[in-house]
Amino acid sequence: MTKDIKKLALTGGAAAAEALKQIEPEVMPIYPITPQTPIIETYAKFQADGEVDTEMIKVESEHSAMSAAIGASAAGARVVTATSSQGLALMHEVLYIASGTRLPILMLISARALGAPINIHGDHSDVMGCRDSGWLQIFCENAQEVYDKTIIGMKLAEKVNLPVMVIMDGFNTSHSVENLEILETEMVKHFMGERIAIAPLLDTANPVSYGPVALQNSYFEFKIDQEAAMLGATAEYEKIANEYEKISGRHYGCFESYQAEDAERIMVLTGSATGTAKVVVDKLRQRGEKVGLVKIELFRPFMHVELATILKNAKEIIVLDRAQSIGTNAPFHSEVINTLYEANEIKKVKSFIYGLGGRDIFQTQIEDVFMGKQKDKYIK
Amino acid sequence: MNKELTKYLSSGHSACAGCGFPAIVRAILGEAKDEVVVANATGCLEVTSTLYPYTAWKTPWIHNAFENAAATMSGVERAYAILKRKNKLPGGDKKIKFVAFGGDGGTYDIGLQSLSGALERGHNFLYVLYDNEGYMNTGNQRSSATPYGAATETTPAGRASFGKTEMRKNLMDIVNAHHIKYLAQANVAYMADLKKKAQKALAVEGPSFLSVFSPCTNNWKFPTSQYVAIAILATETNFWPLYEVENGKHKITLEPKNVKPLTDFLKTQGRFKHLFSEKNKPVIDRMQRIANEEFARLVSLTEKEI
Numbered sequence: 001m002t003k004d005i006k007k008l009a010l011t012g013g014a015a016a017a018e019a020l021k022q023i024e025p026e027v028m029p030i031y032p033i034t035p036q037t038p039i040i041e042t043y044a045k046f047q048a049d050g051e052v053d054t055e056m057i058k059v060e061s062e063h064s065a066m067s068a069a070i071g072a073s074a075a076g077a078r079v080v081t082a083t084s085s086q087g088l089a090l091m092h093e094v095l096y097i098a099s100g101t102r103l104p105i106l107m108l109i110s111a112r113a114l115g116a117p118i119n120i121h122g123d124h125s126d127v128m129g130c131r132d133s134g135w136l137q138i139f140c141e142n143a144q145e146v147y148d149k150t151i152i153g154m155k156l157a158e159k160v161n162l163p164v165m166v167i168m169d170g171f172n173t174s175h176s177v178e179n180l181e182i183l184e185t186e187m188v189k190h191f192m193g194e195r196i197a198i199a200p201l202l203d204t205a206n207p208v209s210y211g212p213v214a215l216q217n218s219y220f221e222f223k224i225d226q227e228a229a230m231l232g233a234t235a236e237y238e239k240i241a242n243e244y245e246k247i248s249g250r251h252y253g254c255f256e257s258y259q260a261e262d263a264e265r266i267m268v269l270t271g272s273a274t275g276t277a278k279v280v281v282d283k284l285r286q287r288g289e290k291v292g293l294v295k296i297e298l299f300r301p302f303m304h305v306e307l308a309t310i311l312k313n314a315k316e317i318i319v320l321d322r323a324q325s326i327g328t329n330a331p332f333h334s335e336v337i338n339t340l341y342e343a344n345e346i347k348k349v350k351s352f353i354y355g356l357g358g359r360d361i362f363q364t365q366i367e368d369v370f371m372g373k374q375k376d377k378y379i380k
Numbered sequence: 381m382n383k384e385l386t387k388y389l390s391s392g393h394s395a396c397a398g399c400g401f402p403a404i405v406r407a408i409l410g411e412a413k414d415e416v417v418v419a420n421a422t423g424c425l426e427v428t429s430t431l432y433p434y435t436a437w438k439t440p441w442i443h444n445a446f447e448n449a450a451a452t453m454s455g456v457e458r459a460y461a462i463l464k465r466k467n468k469l470p471g472g473d474k475k476i477k478f479v480a481f482g483g484d485g486g487t488y489d490i491g492l493q494s495l496s497g498a499l500e501r502g503h504n505f506l507y508v509l510y511d512n513e514g515y516m517n518t519g520n521q522r523s524s525a526t527p528y529g530a531a532t533e534t535t536p537a538g539r540a541s542f543g544k545t546e547m548r549k550n551l552m553d554i555v556n557a558h559h560i561k562y563l564a565q566a567n568v569a570y571m572a573d574l575k576k577k578a579q580k581a582l583a584v585e586g587p588s589f590l591s592v593f594s595p596c597t598n599n600w601k602f603p604t605s606q607y608v609a610i611a612i613l614a615t616e617t618n619f620w621p622l623y624e625v626e627n628g629k630h631k632i633t634l635e636p637k638n639v640k641p642l643t644d645f646l647k648t649q650g651r652f653k654h655l656f657s658e659k660n661k662p663v664i665d666r667m668q669r670i671a672n673e674e675f676a677r678l679v680s681l682t683e684k685e686i
Contacts (some may be wrong), residue, residue: 026462031457053465057460060497064451067494070444071419071455076470077463079455097444194468201440202460203470204415211443339478 006182012173015143015180016082016108016166017042021052022188025106026077029057029068031205032085034120034347035170036110040082062087064095066105073103074210076200080154081105084170085112087127092133095163099134100226101210103247104157104195105164107135107149111271112170121358122170124271124323128331129264134226135177136233137300139270142173144180151188157239158195160233169322172272187247190372198290211313230301234306237298252277254303256295257310259285263292268336269320270296273354276318280366291370308343311336316348318369322355354379386438388416393436396427398604400568400594400611401510405481407571408508408590409439411451411578412460414475418442421449421486424517425510447490449480450498450507457503472567478505484525488551499558499587505589506581509551514598515530520599524549527619528670529663530651532599537654542663547670555589556625563589564624564633569611573622573633580626593620601650613645618675630681642668 010018016039020028030040046052055072059065065081073079083091088109098105111127113119127137138153140146149166157164168174183191199208214222234254241252256274259281260266267277274295284291295309311317317340321330329337333351340347352369354361361379368374386415388409396400401424405506409416418441426443429436444452457478463469482491487509495507514532515521521534522544529545547569561584564577575593581588593614595607602610614620615634619642622634643664646652 026466027459029616053462055462057454057458057501059451059454060493060500064448064454064494064497067448067451068443068455068458070457071442071452071457073455074442075456075459075463077459079459079593094445094448197470200470201417201442201456202463202476204417204440204474204476205471207438207440209430209437209441209443212432212435213427214432218432 006184007179008182009177009179010143011175011177012140012143012146012168013038013110013175015048015147016150017169018182019147019188020080020141021046022183022185023078023080023151023154023192024052024262025054025080027055027057027069027079028071029059029072029081031059031062031065031083031087033062033084034282035112035122035174036082036084036087036108038174039108039110042055062090063094066091066098069105070094070098070101070103073098073105074101074201074223076197078154078158078195078201079105080107082108084110085114085126086202089114089129092130095130095133095135097211098163100222102229103163104159104161105159106154106157107163109165109167110170110174111167116235119357122172123176123356124321125356127165127167128323128325131300131331134230135300136162136230136237136298138164138298139164140166140168140294141174141272141274141295143176143178144250145252146173147182148178148244148248148252152237152240152244152252155192156233156237158275159236159240160229161198162229162233169272181248183248183338191244191247200243201361234298234301234303251298254298254306255310256297258293258295260292260294260310262290263314264290265316265318266314267291267293267318267320267370268296268332269293270299270332271322273320273322276363280363280370283363284367284370289370291327296332304335304339307336307339308345311340311345311347314347316350318350319352320369321351321353324353324356352377352379353374385410388418388437389429389621390436390438392434393429395424396597396604398597398607399424400607401425404490404508404510404568404574404592407412409479409572411575412477412479412582414477415439417476417478419444419449419453419456419478419480421480421482421491422446423483423486423629425481425483427517434551447488448494449486449491451494453480453505454498454501454503456586457505458608460498477505480505480507482507482509483517484509484513485523488525488549489523494518494559499555499560499589500562502586504586506590509591511591512594513548514599516596516599525551527667529655529667531654532651543654551597552591552625554648556589560587560589562624562626563591565620565622567593567611567615567622568595569608570615570622570634577624577633580624599651602648606648610645610648613640613648616640617642617645618671619645621675621678623678630678632678632682642671679686
């Protein structure tokens with residue numbers, strides 16, 4: 001299937017909008033927030049130019065955006081929204097309702113710091129704040145991944161009947177122009193297929209009640225079932241990613257392992273900093289340093305066994321988080337410790353926090369981390 | 381029970397004896413000409429009608445959270461619009477009317493923004509407020525619909541308190557400011573009037589709004605047999621006037637011939653009991669003045685627009 005490959009220079013936000021244009025969701029409740037806004041603005045222009053037919057609901061808050069997304073998904077439509085930071089925090093209550101009601105919704109996130117103090121730039125505080133909300137969380141390194149994972153994420157949500165976040169780094173990815181490959185629209189539409197909704201609300205001949213009260217005798221079972229669905233979603237993710245690889249030539253998984261096979265020191269991180277870290281790994285490898293990295297792609301659900309396999313031969317694990325978990329270990333740090341403990345592996349684990357509020361991270365800093373020269377937990 | 385009456389909301393729900401909202405829901409939905417899909421804010425109606433694994437709803441129904449019935453309905457209604465346009469409606473093409481229900485907490489207070497947004501965007505739905513003048517589902521706390529002088533658990537009467545110190549919000553005026561085609565204030569005790577208003581509200585293409593008086597036996601503290609009698613007194617004392625605003629024109633739909641003193645209404649309920657002391661006489665006087673002035677204002681609006 002190697003027809004003419006179309007290459008475009010797009011920002012991460014525009015890449016998401018391009019994928020959405022090809023998916024052409026039926027309903028998009030939208031509300032502006034930096035640095036997400038270019039996604040919905042770009043899509044609104046597609047709509048204005050008659051290139052897509054979507055009901056864009058210009059709601060009055062992110063809480064209503066997610067509430068309307070829940071209503072539209074229960075109705076049986078293909079639904080997408082997008083947000084960042086405070087907007088995601090405002091949605092927090094209804095995120096749990098979307099996942100607990102088992103509704104497929106795709107949400108693009110331009111990850112951004114949370115106030116206070118207010119800051120519009122990138123870090124992972126917002127998405128980490130909802131890591132227990134029952135949403136699948138897929139991270140992107142660059143604009144190409146944003147395009148690809150938007151398509152994968154939409155299909156996955158509808159396959160597993162769970163909501164999915166596709167996460168790019170605010171500004172670093174959402175506003176940086178990169179060259180990327182775009183599939184033909186027909187190919188994307190064929191890959192996506194139609195949503196087959198289970199018991200849609202608009203089936204008036206077969207009425208259903210969405211969102212009942214479940215008390216001590218049934219709530220627990222609902223939540224157990226929900227967790228089973230989440231854990232089962234990994235296999236579907238891998239299956240869909242494999243199908244996608246067949247049409248795109250690009251491979252995605254739960255983790256991307258880079259020079260990790262024989263590495264003594266492995267860095268675990270995600271997002272746009274991974275690109276910088278790969279350059280550093282290459283440089284250090286040339287100097288004979290046995291270093292590698294693991295990029296977290298699927299953060300929820302988290303595949304501990306798979307990560308343990310990748311880390312097996314390493315002597316030292318270096319974890320880079322772009323968020324705190326104030327009062328305990330940072331999110332990725334905790335996951336890595338869980339992974340190693342469950343795999344009966346005792347290894348040296350170092351934890352660092354970088355990039356809060358959009359602070360840049362440079363190759364020299366990552367090199368210092370690999371070489372043991374970075375002593376402070378915060379890479380400032 | 382009458383099959384027609386329970387076409388949408390069956391018997392077997394767990395609302396209190398003497399609660400007004402089952403009658404309100406049935407009266408309004410009973411006027412629907414098309415299929416009906418219902419959204420429900422968190423509150424008494426929601427918890428008493430869908431205790432899993434049971435549901436009293438025989439028509440599609442969705443509950444999302446407390447503050448977002450209108451936003452949820454926005455999504456459902458737009459999904460309907462596009463699936464209809466693309467000929468993808470489950471079960472084939474049909475006409476559906478969307479009706480949201482919320483109590484006063486979910487409408488005047490926590491859900492006001494969501495309601496305002498949906499009205500402003502012009503979704504094709506009817507929003508029904510059943511107003512029991514406080515947070516009754518959580519055990520009687522004050523809302524911005526609670527009248528001045530009423531005792532609640534968060535505005536208790538006491539040696540230094542006569543109950544709620546603020547006037548209730550005029551939600552009808554707020555809703556009217558959205559330039560919607562039809563809104564009306566109704567009362568569960570006046571069924572013919574309520575049904576007529578429901579017909580008009582359901583016939584609107586776009587948003588419409590009904591505010592319906594719904595006495596709460598538990599927390600207003602009156603015998604379960606009295607909810608209709610008390611609701612009638614609310615209108616006969618001009619505490620709860622019945623009116624509508626159709627295409628911007630106010631009209632009083634039922635004007636009491638002999639307006640009764642407000643105390644006739646107040647003395648029927650435990651929540652106002654404390655007001656009948658010498659010390660609280662000025663509070664009752666002020667409540668009467670508020671009712672008189674509000675009604676006079678309403679009359680002046682109908683006259684101005686003729």
